[in-house]
Amino acid sequence: MNQLLLLSFLFVFSSSSKAATEYYSLAYRNDPATSVVIGWSGDLGTVHYGLVDQGTNYTAYTNSHGIDRTGGAHGITRHFSRLTGLAPNSIYYFVIYDQSGQTSQRFYFRTLSNDSNDPVSFISGGDTRDGFSLFGIYTENCPSGNCLEKRRDGNKLVAKIRPDFIAFTGDYVMNQITSNTTAEWSTWLNDWQLTITPDGRIFPVAFSRGNHEDIFDVHEMFDIPFDEYYTLNIHNDLIKMYMLNTELDACTDAAQLSWLTNDLQSNTGSPSDPYWKFATYHSPTLAIGKDGTLEVDQMNCWIPLFQQNKVRLVMESDSHTTKWTLPAVRNAAGDDFEIAAQPEDGVVYIGEGQWGAPHRDVYYTGSSAKPYVKDAGTFDNFFFIEVNRDTTLIRCVKFENVNSVLDIQNDELGTGLPSNAVLWNPSNGDNIIITNPTASIAIKENQKLATSVYPTNTKSTFTVEFGQTVSNAAVEIYNSLGKLCQKHNVSNSAKQTIVLDENCSGVSYVYIKFEDGLVESHRIIIGN
Ligand SMILES: [Fe+2]
Incomplete structure (x- = not known):
């Protein structure tokens, strides 16, 4: 057998022995209490699911659902099965039985609640792309010597923490002319499997678009809505989450702006006003890292809306540094933020995307440091956010000591962090707490x-x-x-x-x- 034949034989052998479905993901596009999108690559197949764990015995599951849509981008195929009509706050087990007769491993997920009394905890983070390299040598700062290693550490932490869901704020891979985007996405999807727990729990994601994604990439890879901006109602008006698209101009893209305006204002001040309103998007309105850029469109057209409609938390990404702010408001000139005179009138901003991406320095330091920025730094991390009606508790988990972090064994909603997770602990303290705006309004109305x-x-x-x-x-x-x-x-x-x-x-x-x-x-x- 010559070498070419041997290689061909090995290739065919390894292909046929591979799982026929692979690269699993869960995404939100409708009510997270009753629906989820299961995505995968590889063979066509049918999802078999139910409230009872039937292992890989696919015929024993009470429900089945086929493929609603096949998408994909950059040479990668993605199949999507949109499950609806699920019971809230319930664990569902599932397998994918594919066209070649193979059954995937058994996975499970938990639907969110439809009761705003129930707490929820989630991870917010983004920027997982690799560093730019020439002839195998990084030209960007990947301190561990490999940016993807840190992204994998973050993914492993997801599995240990068991959040209720993840809000991912964009920039998955490089996707540049000089890069192999198909390979990058394959690696990304493969690395994402590290977020799945050893017992098969897989976590839904509210995916957003970054500047390294082409238009429709995120829609094609995960089946988020076509416009790539959408809202989620978490626990029946506990949180209204706005996943915004910063690749569209905040002012001149009339469709996104009018949708955002109408949705934010539809309940503001009414009894059905959600307890919390949060926004997530990729490009920071005023970057504390990178080159300190102000996105004038966002400052002019989104920030006043956030302030008027009592959005209390904004999660940003892109600059590969880390910050959290005091409650802040747009200044009179609209060229910066300032500390809100009344905390309940301000918005807390966190970010800015350091899930393994190359490190960048804090831009505003020393005498140019922003007074409303409580702390800033440079290290790999994501945020862990616990929300109930009264408070939002934000902590920042460093990608350190990952292999020793204890596995949370609890699948209840609103579960906290493992006790030995390494937290960002600047001199101002290791957390931010925001108190409930609706409660403070109610107190005001009683007093006034x-x-x-x-x-x-x-x-x-x-x-x-x-x-x-x-x-x-x-x-x-x-x-x-x-x-x-x-x-x-x-x-x-x-x-x-x-x-x-x-x-x-x-x-x-x-x-x-x-x-x-x-x-x-x-x-x-x-x-x-
Ligand atoms: Fe970015």
Whole structure:
């Protein structure tokens, strides 16, 4: 047998002995309490699933579901089976039985809850791409000597921590002209299998798009919605999560902006307002690492919306450094953030993507350090976030001591970290706690006069009743884009009629701000 024949024989042998399905993933695209997308590569197949563990005996499972869509990109095929109608807060076991008669290993996952009383804990992180190399030598800073090693450490930590889900903020692989993108994605998908626990638990992911992904890559690899921006309602209004697409201009991409605006405003101030609103996206609005870039479009068109609609946490990525901030607001000039005078008016920003990607230095240091940045540093990590109605607890897990970190053996929702996980522990403390905005609003309303605004559908004027005489207050009107369109100061008055000018129209929000920082809001519709 000559060498070529031997190689061919080995290739055919190794191909036929390989699992016929591979590279498994779970993604969210609808209600995480009742649905999930199972993705895989390789053969066509059918998912067999149920609430009882039947091992690899696929015929014993009570449910089966075929392929809803086959996608893929960069030479990689992905099959997607969209499971719906699942029971909330339940463990489902499944196997994939493929067209060649092989059965995958037995996996399981847990659906999220439909009860906002139930806690949830998740991992937020991104930027897993390899460093750029020339002739096998890295030209970017991969301190361990191999960036992919650190990404794998992070993936192994996922399996040990057992989060309820993962919010992944983009930049999976290099995908550049000089790189082998098919091989990079194969390696990425293969490495992702390290997130699966030894007993087969696989974790759903809210995938987002980064700047290293071509348009539709994330849709094609994981079956997120076609527009590559979407929202998830976690535990029936415990958290409304917005997965945004920073490859679209925040201002001029009208579809994403109007969707975001309408969705954020649809419940703000109403009894069905979610307890928390969070946003995740790839490019930071103001990068603390890399070259310190300000994304002007995001600062102008997203940040005012976040602030007006009480988004309390934003998860960013891309610059390959790490930060967490105090509650911050856009400054008057719109060229920076500043510390919020009232914490509940501000947004906490965390990031910026260091799941193994090449290390970069903190850009704003010394005298140019940003006062609203609580801490910043450079090390491989992701964030672990625990949420209940009252508090959001954020900690940052370093990719250190990975092999010794204890396995969490608990599959309940809202489970905490292993006790010996290595936390980022700067001098300001190893965590950030945000208190519930809805609770603080309720306290305000009990303490304060209940203001009223009428009529709520008007063409020219409306009246604000403060409930008692106020010494000083401001009445601010924000348009449907979250921009301030009219403002009046009121003093020594119990009632004020506002004459509308042409700047405000459509669905608008009246914010009544009192001297002591308390705020009440009302939704009105201004006709033409
Ligand atoms: Fe990036």
